[in-house]
Amino acid sequence: MATVRLEHITKKFGETTAVDDISLTVNDGEFVVLLGPSGCGKTTTLRIVSGLEVQSEGHVYIGDRVVDNVEPKDRNVAMVFQSYALYPHLKIYDNIAFGLKARHVPRAEIIKKVNETAKMLQIHQLLDRKPAALSGGQRQRVALARALVRDPEVFLLDEPLSNLDAKLRAATRIEIKNLHLRLRKTMVYVTHDQVEAMTLADKIAVINQGKLLQFASPMEVFMKPAHRFVGDFVGYPSMNMLGGELEETAAGTFFFTPAIRMKASGAQAGKYILGIRPEDIVVSKSSSKGSLECTVRGLERTGSDNYLFLDYSEGGIVASVTGPDYSAGEKVYVTFDPANAHFFDAVTGAAVPLSASI
Ligand SMILES: Nc1ncnc2c1ncn2[C@@H]1O[C@H](COP(=O)(O)OP(=O)(O)O)[C@@H](O)[C@H]1O
Ligand SMILES: [Mg+2]
Structure with a gap:
């Protein structure tokens, strides 16, 4: 378990300022959603937490540790991407076990963990299949399982439901919420969908053009928007x-x-x-x-x-x-x-x- 703290994070790609001086703290066990329109800097922010991207300015803390110079694999975070990024030639079992094998976890422990996690996500009947034989929802659960077995301190999820149809999206949303309630792990979840943000988050960080406009509970974001953009973006139809x-x-x-x-x-x-x-x-x-x-x-x-x-x-x-x-x-x-x-x-x-x- 761990807190995640961003301190004055800025990221520039050439002339583009993708992330503009964002500071926020995700408390231990909290579910924080980064919400904003496409291109506002959500993925970049998440990748900076994971270490896949290096910030231009500012510091990232996980727990008490500054991780600015820590490799992604040593940050003890797991990231779930929008494109599930499964290995097509590997069976589901091996896809889930991949990270554990790479870290030389004993075989018996791998078998136990993969089976337990697959059961929890109801994909245990699919372990012998290849990704191509699975539906979008099943693949997404495999991607989640692969992150879960690693038992990281922090989960980072980047629009994990955006490739699912509306009905499956709503069902999987509930599963993710239940998963969080059960595991109480620190989660940072990126979406452009305000309904997802409102239903999943303990706190929502509303971002526009790289700037953090409000960081508060879903109710507060809705009842007391701190910025015109927030009032307009959250709620349907718009304010x-x-x-x-x-x-x-x-x-x-x-x-x-x-x-x-x-x-x-x-x-x-x-x-x-x-x-x-x-x-x-x-x-x-x-x-x-x-x-x-x-x-x-x-x-x-x-x-x-x-x-x-x-x-x-x-x-x-x-x-x-x-x-x-x-x-x-x-x-x-x-x-x-x-x-x-x-x-x-x-x-x-x-x-x-x-x-x-x-
Ligand atoms: N590797 C990159 N090189 C150049 N520009 C990038 C790169 N990654 C993201 N950007 C730019 O940074 C901005 C924020 O992108 P991103 O974080 O992907 O937004 P979001 O996830 O909110 O849609 C966009 O203008 C995007 O074009
Ligand atoms: Mg993105």
Whole structure:
């Protein structure tokens, strides 16, 4: 068991800054997910922890040890890749046993470990087969088994489910979560899928353009996004973002967009973005004080949830609604509780502690 600590890690590939001054600590036994869009630096960060990539600046600690100059094989970490990277000519048994054989673990111990692990992951019937005879989900479990038998201090998983279809992905996600609950090993898991991050993580590190924007529990990331990007990236459909200005008037301080006006306090005058989640928007067929008139553009039904796409004078708004009784072109009226509003600095994107009321 071990903690993983990144201290001011930067990685440059020529002109590209793939990782930009990331510091974070993964506590012993914690499941941390690195979440962000393609190209944001997740894989590079994970490879720096594993030692497969060397950082340009900063330090990596595993446990109490600085591992900057420690070879990957001596870091006691195991990495599971998106492309399972199995040896096609070897049987599943030998694929799982490969790392143990390379380290001259006694044969009897290898047999025991491979069998135990294969049972745990329900691939023990497949040990005599070759990878080509396995489904994607089975191959992924072989890759996991190969990492598990090595009994590393830290598991690093890079988008391990992204080659599976949706149903299998959901099932394997639960298996990985259960595996973590059982083993309580330190895990760092990379994904661009916010649902995976929300369901698996003890803590999520949201990364964009190489920068760590927030490192917090899934609930905190969702309820209190620290940056406009986080508010936009986490949650489906995305948070509605409305540009406006905070102005001091004779009647008090107000946040204005052309169509919305709210009392607000907690920040200096200037340009801010108002963020409001689709599920925090109330849609009514009749107007009320301060409501925003909108026209229905369309309704997206997913079965359990319905998303109403609305147009108003400034742009579009998405609202989660229960009833499907809306038709295109219809006029509706939108309100929301200002307590649910998020505010972000229009320039830096950082969350600001503005509080609004009607
Ligand atoms: N070996 C490399 N050489 C040059 N550029 C690279 C290399 N690896 C990654 N990059 C660049 O670094 C950035 C981050 O890549 P990566 O860590 O793979 O992102 P992610 O895993 O989040 O999709 C990208 O712009 C990518 O093109
Ligand atoms: Mg990647």
